[in-house]
Amino acid sequence: MNRLAVELPGLSLKNPIMPASGCFGFGKEYGNLYDLSELGAIMIKATTLKSRFGNPTPRVAETAAGMLNAIGLQNPGLDKVLAEELPRLEQYDVPIIANVAGSEVEDYVQVAEHISKARNVHALELNISCPNVKCGGIAFGTDPVLAGELTAAVKAVSSVPVYVKLSPNVADITVIAKAVEAAGADGITMINTLVGMRLDRKTGRPVIANKTGGLSGPAVKPVAIRMIYEVSRAVDIPIIGMGGVSDTGDVIDFLSAGASAVAVGTANFVNPFVCPEIIRELPAVLDELGVDHITELIGRSHAL
Amino acid sequence: MNRLAVELPGLSLKNPIMPASGCFGFGKEYGNLYDLSELGAIMIKATTLKSRFGNPTPRVAETAAGMLNAIGLQNPGLDKVLAEELPRLEQYDVPIIANVAGSEVEDYVQVAEHISKARNVHALELNISCPNVKCGGIAFGTDPVLAGELTAAVKAVSSVPVYVKLSPNVADITVIAKAVEAAGADGITMINTLVGMRLDRKTGRPVIANKTGGLSGPAVKPVAIRMIYEVSRAVDIPIIGMGGVSDTGDVIDFLSAGASAVAVGTANFVNPFVCPEIIRELPAVLDELGVDHITELIGRSHAL
Amino acid sequence: MILQEQMTIQSIREVADRIYEMVLEGNLVNEISAPGQFVHIRVNDTYEPLLRRPISIASFDRDSGRMTLLFRAEGRGTGLLAQKAPGSAVNVLGPLGNGFSPDQSEPGSTALLIGGGIGVPPLYQLSKELTARGVHCIHVLGFQSASAVFYEKEFAALGETRIVTADGTAGEQGFVTDSLRRNPVDFSAYYTCGPTPMLQAIQAAYPDKQGFLSFEQRMGCGIGACFACVCKTQDSDTRPYVKVCSDGPVFPAGVVAI
Amino acid sequence: MILQEQMTIQSIREVADRIYEMVLEGNLVNEISAPGQFVHIRVNDTYEPLLRRPISIASFDRDSGRMTLLFRAEGRGTGLLAQKAPGSAVNVLGPLGNGFSPDQSEPGSTALLIGGGIGVPPLYQLSKELTARGVHCIHVLGFQSASAVFYEKEFAALGETRIVTADGTAGEQGFVTDSLRRNPVDFSAYYTCGPTPMLQAIQAAYPDKQGFLSFEQRMGCGIGACFACVCKTQDSDTRPYVKVCSDGPVFPAGVVAI
Ligand SMILES: Cc1cc2nc3c(=O)[nH]c(=O)nc-3n(C[C@H](O)[C@H](O)[C@H](O)COP(=O)(O)OP(=O)(O)OC[C@H]3O[C@@H](n4cnc5c(N)ncnc54)[C@H](O)[C@@H]3O)c2cc1C
Ligand SMILES: Cc1cc2nc3c(=O)[nH]c(=O)nc-3n(C[C@H](O)[C@H](O)[C@H](O)COP(=O)(O)OP(=O)(O)OC[C@H]3O[C@@H](n4cnc5c(N)ncnc54)[C@H](O)[C@@H]3O)c2cc1C
Ligand SMILES: Cc1cc2nc3c(=O)[nH]c(=O)nc-3n(C[C@H](O)[C@H](O)[C@H](O)COP(=O)(O)O)c2cc1C
Numbered sequence A, B: 001m002n003r004l005a006v007e008l009p010g011l012s013l014k015n016p017i018m019p020a021s022g023c024f025g026f027g028k029e030y031g032n033l034y035d036l037s038e039l040g041a042i043m044i045k046a047t048t049l050k051s052r053f054g055n056p057t058p059r060v061a062e063t064a065a066g067m068l069n070a071i072g073l074q075n076p077g078l079d080k081v082l083a084e085e086l087p088r089l090e091q092y093d094v095p096i097i098a099n100v101a102g103s104e105v106e107d108y109v110q111v112a113e114h115i116s117k118a119r120n121v122h123a124l125e126l127n128i129s130c131p132n133v134k135c136g137g138i139a140f141g142t143d144p145v146l147a148g149e150l151t152a153a154v155k156a157v158s159s160v161p162v163y164v165k166l167s168p169n170v171a172d173i174t175v176i177a178k179a180v181e182a183a184g185a186d187g188i189t190m191i192n193t194l195v196g197m198r199l200d201r202k203t204g205r206p207v208i209a210n211k212t213g214g215l216s217g218p219a220v221k222p223v224a225i226r227m228i229y230e231v232s233r234a235v236d237i238p239i240i241g242m243g244g245v246s247d248t249g250d251v252i253d254f255l256s257a258g259a260s261a262v263a264v265g266t267a268n269f270v271n272p273f274v275c276p277e278i279i280r281e282l283p284a285v286l287d288e289l290g291v292d293h294i295t296e297l298i299g300r301s302h303a304l
Numbered sequence C, D: 001m002i003l004q005e006q007m008t009i010q011s012i013r014e015v016a017d018r019i020y021e022m023v024l025e026g027n028l029v030n031e032i033s034a035p036g037q038f039v040h041i042r043v044n045d046t047y048e049p050l051l052r053r054p055i056s057i058a059s060f061d062r063d064s065g066r067m068t069l070l071f072r073a074e075g076r077g078t079g080l081l082a083q084k085a086p087g088s089a090v091n092v093l094g095p096l097g098n099g100f101s102p103d104q105s106e107p108g109s110t111a112l113l114i115g116g117g118i119g120v121p122p123l124y125q126l127s128k129e130l131t132a133r134g135v136h137c138i139h140v141l142g143f144q145s146a147s148a149v150f151y152e153k154e155f156a157a158l159g160e161t162r163i164v165t166a167d168g169t170a171g172e173q174g175f176v177t178d179s180l181r182r183n184p185v186d187f188s189a190y191y192t193c194g195p196t197p198m199l200q201a202i203q204a205a206y207p208d209k210q211g212f213l214s215f216e217q218r219m220g221c222g223i224g225a226c227f228a229c230v231c232k233t234q235d236s237d238t239r240p241y242v243k244v245c246s247d248g249p250v251f252p253a254g255v256v257a258i
């Protein structure tokens, strides 16, 4: 028995650990450091219909136990991702979750339709929560009606299960979660980044050229845990949790909060080997906790 | 000329530094450590009509560069605050900002009416953003209509200017800010805490008895800075900024973002002398920045 | 008076499995007024860990300006504290709280001192002061297992000392209350510090004795301002709550609702 | 191959005002392939500071397994790095990026090496390699003021070395470009590293020369995955952008749009 295996819609994960979208590119660079087949899955960088250059630099800034980014969904566009990035990832025994972004419903639909047909794409992650682009993205993620409509439109064309990535920049995240569940989402991924800003001490001006950026890293973990706890009680579809996961203990916390699998973002920049290290450490932690199978940890926080 | 003096509605501050509500009690304990007359002002602990015991313990938990609290507005109630706490503070040459909380509009109104008549209370801080009590508090802070109605009701009875304390747990904080401005608020204080959760590693259960708590400290600073930046562009009333302020550099950042004065919360627990230390360091920092008067720093981030 | 001071580490050594003894020197020692007071330690000057850690004063000596702490390297904060080198400085806030009053025991009387795990340290200074007053001290000290036992000799030098371990690898097997049930002792007042269930059991076992209990609670400020560390009281009409940091950590039996 | 290694600090010393020279030993040195590559350093194992810091390799020696870094204690991260003690370990990721190619200069030719401030370090290894190839090196090194000047002797040992300071407290007064305008030099290729305005001025000053520029950019991953460090290119049709960390930090003149 594989004590780490987790079954989710479209995804037979050998372990519940995967790099988060935007923090791992299309796997090429990390693939030079370790065997990507070790991973449970890979969430690739957001893909849009046309290639995007993204925002001006500086695009990142450090904050206390966190970082801000405003990459602005830079990516080579659907055609190149289909022609180059996804085929290169076929050498690994690892399911790909394709992060889909756009400005209009129609953009999302077109990307979803085509990318969901790629051989190694086992699920889509609908990015309705990117805070760093002017149109689209977060607008869908803060309005339950728009979020539901977009989900339904993408579900209608996707060949694989659809996960919707939620924004934490809302008053009540369960409202959005229920809306996308009702619209047919197969799962939820959360959280995307909190909108933040850092100023230059000397000039007083924003450090990031885009002014605001998305806050990620250990600083946001308490918010992520709380929201996953709330959403996992509000919906019946599974959650892939993220937001500050940096070590094996964090993975335990996210599963306990109610996530069924866990994505690692910013921590890849701090320690590029963090994902395989966590995967190797997990069995010993299960022993310590007296747990046979990792799925027993899911939702422990809800026990009365 | 006092290079640190700031004039705000109801408040002639000798410097823009004050302890944040709930992080300084009613000044008694810190008054044993240093002379409270050094402070620009004091925001006292939330006062409710009746005394409150608050939430069960544990009430605090540490997080990466932050902490969670769920005190639950414990306070001795309006009568005791008027009879004991406020008179004791009269020995100091420092304006008091009274933090007013309640469950119903009527509670707020009663507390506001009476406490605003106390000799040393120069302004009210309407707490519509406490995440740690079941009724009231945050409910008002996430609904612009309720927030406006409450503000107007309190303004109608208050003998001193009314500042409204905003919650960061919203999708668009400018909407609430504009609503309370329109309802007659004299100023805004922000941000209160972000709702978060920490789980016990062994049991998977929430560490805090109340389950969720309010996240404060350096971790939330980028969110506070961003929101102050946004609100200071959206309204014409002044802002007292807070959220992670721990040193003199942070004060510069908050003023640059658009705050006219700055409150220090969690940092008092880390260094009980942090407020007077910052006040003493500020003139040298103004020199370094080549600034004559501290008010020149306000809103620097908005420059094009 | 409460000071915030950069105290110098005179020595640090592991006295039992993950239990460290740290000797600190500074002016703060002059301000200590009673055994059972504690200090609030900032383990480094970064934001991680952010909060201070409360640690009891295990013993102190005004002449040398030194005090001893005994702590378990438990989580992140105490783990970092254990790695400090002699000669380096630690940011200490204290002395805090109200400790035990050795005056409560008459010279010639017998005091029972019951400690559990990292609740043992403050009893050491207390026993020294009681013994100096001519009070006869009996120590019953509970630990998880032999590897966790510390300061056995130090306590034995002051009076009868029973070691009790949960797994029986040292001294008697069981909890301190088991030992006291098996072999009762005669005493006039008890003083105890340890995990809450232990305090509860002891208070229940000696309803008629004068007793003093030292409590633990998660803390924010450590000085009474933040209301993090409150406990409900048994007589809630006269005094609805107490704060462990500033009203305690030591309370007479019957005050705190446990 | 890129390694993540706990490298041992052999020595650390302040060579100018807030400029530190740190010698590190480890296997990573075997992987260095060119002058101008950099490493990405995690200054401690807490979350504060969170991100790694990019620092150029100033020189290295495969035989001893050692490399030298020169960095300015600027903010929080480099400030902590400067406090490290010899014998302790630092978490280093590298070698990263593509450096300068000494092969681009023929033996016997003259190379102009222009450095500004903390852009000076990578030029040292470059000059060593060029000189070893028989290339004649002229160094023009710009600093804020006399107190910030470092490695003047080391560069002078390799070839003609001009020091230029903004305030004139050492060498010539002005910027490196002022110096080169006042006293032009004859050379076949230039190599430069420093603040972007300096790179811009140099590229503009020598439009017809072969040149290689090393760029700085705020970084996340340091290995090409996060798109934090992109720059627009001059010929955006064939290649819309480059990443400083993995495509650079060194680019031939005319590639990056500055
Ligand atoms: C009045 C008092 C006196 C104490 N005296 C001693 C002593 O002499 N020796 C000793 O080893 N321990 C003592 N403790 C317990 C000690 O404070 C905790 O073990 C320590 O705070 C744990 O910190 P950490 O960094 O190891 O753990 P972490 O898990 O990193 O701590 C996370 C947070 O929880 C708090 N916390 C965790 N456990 C406790 C606890 N048991 N009590 C209060 N807060 C806790 C921490 O202070 C911190 O804020 C005392 C506690 C109190 C309240
Ligand atoms: C390829 C490359 C090579 C470099 N080589 C050297 C060198 O050899 N010697 C040296 O002293 N400096 C070098 N730098 C600059 C050095 O990385 C920064 O001075 C350092 O990151 C500042 O960190 P801090 O902790 O001191 O400042 P902080 O203000 O705490 O830094 C905050 C954040 O901003 C980033 N940052 C700040 N300044 C810079 C900068 N100029 N470039 C990139 N990121 C920055 C930090 O990495 C960090 O993420 C190099 C930069 C790059 C990109
Ligand atoms: C540099 C960077 C780029 C990101 N790009 C994307 C993206 O393209 N699509 C997306 O859905 N999320 C993106 N994110 C958000 C992460 O996937 C993740 O939700 C968030 O960072 C929280 O996780 P962490 O704290 O582990 O980083 C990005 C985050 C970072 C730091």
Ligand SMILES: Cc1cc2nc3c(=O)[nH]c(=O)nc-3n(C[C@H](O)[C@H](O)[C@H](O)COP(=O)(O)O)c2cc1C
Pocket (backbone or CB within 6 Å): B020, B021, B022, B023, B045, B046, B069, B071, B073, B099, B127, B130, B165, B191, B192, B193, B215, B216, B217, B218, B220, B242, B243, B244, B245, B263, B264, B265, B266, B267, C220, C226
């Ligand atoms: C222990 C604690 C108690 C608090 N109690 C109150 C309160 O009674 N009323 C209120 O408006 N805010 C309260 N706050 C919020 C603070 O005033 C402040 O808005 C917040 O903590 C952010 O600032 P900081 O990061 O500097 O702590 C409390 C915060 C803490 C940490």
Ligand code: FES
Pocket (backbone or CB within 6 Å): C218, C219, C220, C221, C222, C223, C224, C225, C226, C227, C228, C229, C230, C243, C244, C245, C246
């Ligand atoms: S810890 Fe703040 S009141 Fe006790």
Ligand code: FES
Pocket (backbone or CB within 6 Å): D218, D219, D220, D221, D222, D223, D224, D225, D226, D227, D228, D229, D230, D243, D244, D245, D246
């Ligand atoms: S720093 Fe991540 S791509 Fe260059």
